[in-house]
Amino acid sequence: MSKEIISSWDKNAAEWIKVIQNDSIPSRKFTNLAILETIKQLDGDKIVDIGCGEGWLTREMANLGWEATGLDATASLIEEARKNSNQPFEVFTFEDIIEGKNIPNTPFDAAVFNFCLYLKDGLKELLSNTLNQLSKDGVLLIQTLHPYFLIQNDLKFKSQWLSDSWKGLPGNFTDGHSWYARTMEDWLHELNQLENSNFNIREILNDEEKPISLIIKINKI
Template sequence: MDQSTKITASWHANAHNWIASIDNAEIETRILVTNDAIVNTICSHNIQSILDIGCGEGWLTRCLQNKGIVAFGVDAVSALIENAIEKGGNHYAVASFNDLATGKYTIGNRPDAAVINFALLDKTDSETLLKNIKKLIVPGGLVFIQTLHPSAIVQQEPYVAGWKEGSWKGLKRDFEQPYEWYFRTLGAWVSLFSEAGLTIRKIEEPLHPQSQSPVSIIFVLKA
């Protein structure tokens, strides 16, 4: 079983734990920092419509809709999309990164932007998606990516791009089937964006309010 399949299988197995974790606000960094950070970054640009890729149970899609943005979410995990539809109506669909990259799944009118919030976990699937993301949004549209800040790994492991363990580490519920995720240094991210033909417009580094350490990094890219 390749890494992409393992990641997807783990999310299928843990969908209900994840939904409960989000519904009960159990992930401190999301509540204190990263949720508002990605919403505020998107809303600071003139975005009328957006595709939320890897939307999970759909919280970000719903939040952006409440801000007056036409938002649609997709995710490879059917249980997450079913929950999203229950909460937010028919603004979601089941689609993997590969479905989007290859055109197996298409949306109607292409939106102004796409957002990928803590969803770039696999190496190959992430690269394939980003290299084809121009097909999903309007020409010159924006891509917002929020991911773990590269400096966070320095506290635990060498600062080297590669596969890392600990996918569900630190969460309160009894998650199963842990998977490895692919870590990129800042330089590796920049190289990937260049290969994908994406131009960096802005980089933001949201800080934890107590430690003042960067929790995540947000890339604003132009397609």
């Protein structure tokens, strides 16, 4: 993860904790439920929440009966996560995974990236190296903004860097970091490059029946 992203999260961690713990992002009503429903349908014992933030999803995983580890690059978020449960939470970066380091408590039956993939380059390596740390028949889940986001925000429908990751969120955020938005074509292109795997994609809708996110399920085969 770039220094820009880590620096932005360091500056905004306290505000983010408030926003998440107050359930302030309206779309999360749909997307939190969607990722939890998807996790409920998985088989396995051990799961890792990569980019766990303050750890709400890692805690929910434990409620569902999983032995769940949470990882995040931002130390103050991991500190907050540790206050709220006795689960293993570790500062660990995407770069650590890309460099081939062993994830704490590996191997896992499932890994989840929930709204934390901001990167353009290195995605294939990040996902491949995560798949490599899963057990046989392991599953990798990604939740990310639906490409329709581009149209809805009057942007050209092409993959592109967007400048402010906090834009539109209900909090007093500063120093937004850039993030790379992908079209569906480019998501499929990335997923087609992963070896020994197949995938399917769910399109998550809000109560106006507009698509808001994708849940990508990659199966190790």
